[in-house]
Amino acid sequence: MSAAKQAEADSGIVREPKKAALSAWVGSALEYYDFALYSQAAALVFPVVFFPTGDPTVGIISSLATYAVGYVARPVGAVLLGAWGDRRGRKNVLILAMLLMGFSTLLVGLLPTYAQVGVLAPILLVILRLVQGFAVAGELGGAGAMVVEHSPDARRGFFTSFTLQGTQIGSILATGVMLPLAAVLSEEDFAAWGWRIPFLLSAVVIIAGYLIRRGVHETPVFSAESAVEVRRRFPVVELLRSYPWVMIRCILMTFTNVIGMATLVFGVSYATQEGYGIGFSTSDFLWVTLVANLTAALTIPIFGGLSDRFGRRGFMVAGGLGGGLLTVAYLWAVEQRSLVLVFVFVVIVQSIFFQMWNATFATFFQEQFPARIRVTGFAVSQNIGLMLAAFFPSLFTAIAPPGTENVPLTIGAVTFAICAVSALATLLTRETRGRSLEELEGPAR
Structure with a gap:
């Protein structure tokens, strides 16, 4: 019997492709909702709230630059969260990435404005965007590994594809929540408080994501690796x-x-x-x-x-x-x-x-x-x-x-x-x- 199958038999862990795919789908949708939400706000409201300069163009460029900062953090997150997932488990890294993304997005909705605290406001915004980029870098890698390793060999492509479908749904949700608020509220109300609502809804991400991902077993493949191998190198x-x-x-x-x-x-x-x-x-x-x-x-x-x-x-x-x-x-x-x-x-x-x-x-x-x-x-x-x-x-x-x-x-x-x-x-x-x-x-x- 192979090491992976022996680990399954010894530990009682079974493959859960449907449960793993659902966890990946929901988690990816919620994380990419958070990540995409920022791009909407960076174009619609952040130039006014966090970068109020005399030149509107400068405000827009500054706001969109904070959006780009998220991509700068992604390779760093890939290295560190990748190591976390390979050493401590796929389930472990997915919960960590979810909590980092959820709390950072929630905090964006609670940030003071430039008018309230001056330059500290955009500095805090950039820090939280870095955390978002760091967190999302580990999401797809961890979720994909979780589903691939839970899935039967003949259906890995089908079950893992739901991870990608989740990212699409997250982007759709971000658009579906932010833009109706911008259309219904006056510009003054939207800039004053309306834009915060979608970010504060990330509290749901923290709760729902944790409950869903907590219920999925670690993969048999990772359990087998943990049982037979000592990791000597940083991955x-x-x-x-x-x-x-x-x-x-x-x-x-x-x-x-x-x-x-x-x-x-x-x-x-x-x-x-x-x-x-x-x-x-x-x-x-x-x-x-x-x-x-x-x-x-x-x-x-x-x-x-x-x-x-x-x-x-x-x-x-x-x-x-x-x-x-x-x-x-x-x-x-x-x-x-x-x-x-x-x-x-x-x-x-x-x-x-x-x-x-x-x-x-x-x-x-x-x-x-x-x-x-x-x-x-x-x-x-x-x-x-x-x-x-x-x-x-x-x-x-x-x-x-x-x-x-x-x-x-x-x-x-x-x-x-x-x-x-x-x-x-x-x-x-x-x-x-x-x-x-x-x-x-x-x-x-």
Whole structure:
């Protein structure tokens, strides 16, 4: 009998794929609600509340800079929380990440304003944003490891995909709570107290997340590792020494997120900024983003399940290349000022092709690393990749500023080229479908 199965038999621990998937889904939804909520507030109210300068542009830039700070903290969180999850357990790190995120978001809702305490207010805001970024870095790595290690070998892709669906639901909830308040309340009331309500609701995150995650058993794989092995190294040291090329390939694969950067970040600027002359309103593209997220939430478990039948790599390559190529069509629809075509292509590009990759990558990445460094390997790879990918919208603006001719072809070509690099990294990585986690514990490649 294998070590993992012997540990299950000895301890009485059983696999709980449905319970683990539910915990991951709810936890990811609540954590990404918190993380996405900040981006809404950074655009809507923080420039006035925390950065009241004589120049509105300076206030907006300062506010959005605090949003970016969250991404700076993510690699640090990936290393430290990854180590926590690999040494102390998947359940342990998920509860810790949930509490850090919940309390930091709750405290944002209780912060004094610039008018009350001066420069201390934005300083405290930045500190809490750093904690948010630190916490979210451990969420997907820990949740993915928990579900992968609880799931039967033939259904790991399906169950793990619910972790990604949870992140989509969290973003939808943040939009659904913040924007109606901004619409119903007067600008004065919203700035005075209304914006605090969604942040204070994070008290629910703390309570619900703890109760849900407390009830899930530690994974049999981690229990087996704890029983037979003493961890001599800090996990990131082993990752860099023994699995550097696996990590680099995962970072490159993460660049497939360029599809979302081109469509839902740069694409929004291209459609709405006066300099480009397209003329869509901000509310138009709020609906475009909302529809993209809602339809993606529906397609994620479908592609996760299909990856169990047909393999991970095929979906990741096809989704990346197809989404990258059709970015041209999406931006062309924006250029044609056809909102109907924009909706059609955002669903095709973002909710179908990109989700072929997005629904599959978490399982695929987790399967590349041995159990003793699984959380760290995933978290470090994903968060370094996302931190670098966050610069893509700035790259797009630099190569296609207002006044540039044929923006769709220019941005589409760059997006496809980046996706091609990610696809090549995927093809150079071993297929994992249908193999047990024990079989995948082999030497680094």
